[in-house]
Amino acid sequence: MRFETERTRRRGHPDSATDALARGLGWFSIGLGLTELFGARSLTRALGMEGQETLVRAYGVREIATGIGILASEDPTPWIWGRVAGDALDLATLATQLKGGNRERENIGIAIGAVAGVTALDILCAQTLSQESATPLAPSRDYSDRSGLPRSPDAMRGAALGSVHIPDDYKTPESLRPYPLH
């Protein structure tokens, strides 16, 4: 669990949303990695990149490693930044295919769009995590002495009884009380 700091909106609160996003990205990494590793051939065919299967498999291994890193580590922040770097590499590789005589230019375009979308999520997640802390911060103000009571709460327990009037319409008649009194 990560906690928000001065640099995010709700200082001191746990941020389970970004946590969930990071885990989601971790699983996505593993899924994409497996596809690249075992479906390299069909991928290269769809992208007009036949012959580059080894590169695609290597990228797959990278994705899987990052995914495991995200899911298994205490602090996923560096791993999510790792994803951002990987995204850049993917985008650069795809961009090289836009030039030259690649017959699947349209598919390359779609792939670039998809990777760019995920990149945006990765950056958002990495930035948010970087601004947060692994442990909750101490409250920004210390109110631990603000009791409003002249003595300890234990000493003040029941102190108003006897000196205040509890109206009859606020008292349950003895016979209707559900719990025994000792």
Added chain:
Amino acid sequence: MKALVWHGTKDIRCDEVPDPQIEQPRDAIIKVTSCAICGSDLHLYDHFMPGMQNGDILGHESMGEVVEVGPEAKHALKVGDRVVIPFTIICGQCEQCKRGNFSVCERTNRNKDIAAKAFGHTTAGLFGYTHLTGGYAGGQAEYLRVPYADATHIKVPKTLTDEQLLFLSDIFPTGWQAAVQCDIQPDDTVAIWGAGPVGQMAIRSAILLGAKQVICIDRVPERLDMARAGGAITINFETESVIERLNELTRGRGPEKCIDCVGLEAHATATLDAMYDRAKQAVALETDRPHVLREMIYVCRPGGVLSIPGVYGGLLDKIPFGASMNKGLTWRMGQTHVNRWTGDLLRLIEEGKIDPSFVITHTVGLEQGPDMYKVFRDKQDGCIKVVIKP
């Protein structure tokens, strides 16, 4: 004069407006020396309560000095008197007032018809709080017209500070009534949802009324600190399971008494019911988010009491009423009958048994008022209670 004026959702401004005048023989005008922003005002700021109009002056927690008195209020007030003004306007003469049910006074709501349409019967007029409750100008201003002033005031001594007295107008009696409604017994566990100003007052009230164990639920760390200072065990609903912890702390029986000091804008961590409420509220199929009510009904010990000072405005969905009926729970709720309690509470303050000023975290001028609504709402800068000095 200057006043904080409602212009629309999240749009409150410090405007120059005409000074109030005596309009009715029972009126008085007070020069406001201190006023406060209340959690109820946030429901207006966020515009979850219907019935606000552009130009309404806000504020229902005010005190000050009487500067003008109408002819029929002279028997009770004179110029120079120091008074705290309760947020409920009361006639003091109708059947409900005579019974002490001040917040349902039958005469002071000048929009009785609208109120009766919405609620079946009218409730009392309130300061600075929607046209359903009379549309009276509020006291986050330099001057305040107090209708039915001969009844609608609490005289206070000059020996105590504004800060010690101001909360007699609302949150102290509200926390107190919430605890009194629980009919606290020496063995009771009292669970209090919400560590805002009302929750803080309810904690101290439950302790002063002798509750064996007081538990407070919130998620704002500094508010939980303040709750612990007042004698509560705390549960952070963002990091712990409220139901599990409450059962643990009561040896599996559940708290005998449950108090909702949150109201219609309850937050919930990614639970199904919370998403359901948000979606329905967004498309206006539901007006309120009753997450806390559901939790209270579920966890309360059978035969126990639910006390609800938290404000609700309209329609609530998915209330586990079967659980409540079968467990034989007692529900007590309402806007606070302020004047019913203020005599006793003023005495507790005078005797030094409590000093309600502990809750104040910010003191500002009227001009900073609009900014402080935001700070208070978003719980920034450790904000728990804002006092304004006009």
